Amino acid sequence: MQFQIGDMVARKSYQMDVLFRIIGIEQTSKGNSIAILHGDEVRLIADSDFSDLVAVKKDEQMMRKKKDESRMNESLELLRQDYKLLREKQEYYATSQYQHQEHYFHMPGKVLHLDGDEAYLKKCLNVYKKIGVPVYGIHCHEKKMSASIEELLDKYRPDILVITGHDAYSKQKGSIDDLNAYRHSKHFVETVQNARKKTPHLDQLVIFAGACQSHFESLIRAGANFASSPSRVNIHALDPVYIVAKISFTPFMERINVWEVLRNTLTREKGLGGIETRGVLRIGMPYKSN
Structure with missing residues (x-):
């Protein structure tokens, strides 16, 4: 054929x-x-x-697409449930156990999403919009990310940074521990390192880095809070969104249990992992609607 x-x-x-x-x-x-x-x-x-x-064939494509959409909707529903519970909890504390009726407002963490794939970036931006995460999306080739990141951080001043695109491990190029055996893991690592030169503190800038089969350990050592891929498996195009949405909607006084983040993703612990991290949501009052 x-x-x-x-x-x-x-x-x-x-x-x-x-x-x-x-x-x-x-x-x-x-x-x-x-x-x-x-x-x-x-x-x-x-x-x-x-x-x-x-x-x-097209019918097989449609069947796979429906199955994927079903999994995506399940993850989105988990996120919505988590956010609803967080809002109710914060309302309880903000009003001193409902003794006061002040109106308050939420400020979710801002995201800078750097993506090596323009089509995936658009998909991610659509989901960010659906769930209400403020985001700046930048399409940038993986090899150019490390040189661009410091300027982008100065320009957008995000709370959360996503560094993603494409990656793959090739056993023909070396062992699974050899960073040079990966398509773009080295570039992701360099980008994380440069970002950490600007903002060393893990809770002042929360970083997700990686793509399919990425060298998880190197990314975490470089300074990422969350990364892929511990078992060198493929990750879903939208997995980074589900991770940062959880962080964006968690109050900055609370620490995020790693499993609570991973359970909302499509790949879970085989494809994603991370370290204990603070949320970045802030609450203020009073709120006056126009």
Whole structure:
């Protein structure tokens, strides 16, 4: 079968577990053609021999999409429930156990979302908007992030920083502990390090970093509060959103249990991990509506 750029495919050698779009065709040193693949719902870029590819029909695409949307909605509902409970708890304390009727307002943490994939960035921004997280979204190639981050932090002054895009581990390039065996983990690490030069304190700037199969340990050592991927698995395109939304809506006086953050994600502890971190939500009063 002849494949073209834009075709939706899956890989036979991986039991057709991930839906990909062909975004390019390259020639190897041996003169063979290989397909460059872009994960449709996971933050993964891969390459494959055409002989390993299977075309995915539209009805199969729709079935996978519905299943993915169902999982996304479950995560969103968990976030909404958490936020509702937090609001009720804060209202109780802000009004001295409902003895006063002052109106108060919430200031969720601001997010700077740096993404190596423009399409995924748009998806993430849509979800941020749905759940009410204030966000600045920047599309930037992974290799350019480290050089840009200090200027962006000065410009946007976020409470939470997301550094994501595409990544992948290649066993042909080295062992699982070798940072050079990863497509973009090294660039994510350098970006985190540069961000920490500006803001060393882990609770003054909360950082999520990583993508599919990223070198989790290096990202945490570099200064990320949360990162992917402890088990080197693929993460969902929207997983960073679910993590930072929990942080954005948690009051700054409260510490966030890591599992409470991970349970709202689609990948959970195999794909994501982190360290104990303070929330960034602040509450004020009085609030007067116009």
